[in-house]
Amino acid sequence: MPELEQRRENLEEYAIVLDYLHTGRSSSARSEPVVQMVGEEKFTMLEAVPKSPEIKIGERVYIGKGDRDKIAIIKGRLAYSDLTEVAKSELMASVSNIIKANEKKFVDIFNNAGPLNIRMHSLELLPGIGKKHLTAIIDAREEKPFDSFKDIAARVPLLQDPVKLLAERVILELKGESRFYILTKFPAREHTY
Secondary structure (H helix, E strand, C coil), rough: HHHHHHHHCCCCEEEEEEEEEECCCCCCCCCEEEEEECCCCCCEEEEEEEECCCCCCCCEEEEECCCCCCCEEEEEECCCHHCCCCHHHHHHHHHHHHHHHHHHHHHHHHHCCCEECCEEEEHHHCCCCCCHHHHHHHHHHHHCCCCCCCHHHHCCCCCCCCCHEEEEEEHHHHHHHCCCCCCCCCCCCCCCC
């Protein structure tokens, strides 16, 4: 029973539409419309069948277990390589918007992140954060926890945009190019059609 509860906890409730394919994928045997989406909780990339063609790229849709108004069925998880070029081009903006909309959750990563092992801190996994930035972040958060992205940027000298750093890390993990997965689920395997 605890395993089933764990699996339900990992399900996405909402997703952002990355692409809408009116006739489905060219490699698919069935010609049905599909949407490619990214989940808001763990950035799970999904493919689904919409209920109607009234769905737009960038739209936030409910995909949870309850009554869905825009999505008929979830077909499954997608690997980064399964995304269309349109979906790939929309991914960075959608991930950035999800991060901004959940600012407290992602600021807490800067406040609570710890070491991965004796040689590496989990914050060093963010692109552009080396030992100097790490020391500056840890010193600043020991004085007072960060309360916003603006606060992080103001109190940590020479740090790039924290939202951009997090979004770049998410994309790296979604591509499957990481040894550690701190912001996403382990990526889906590529489909073989």
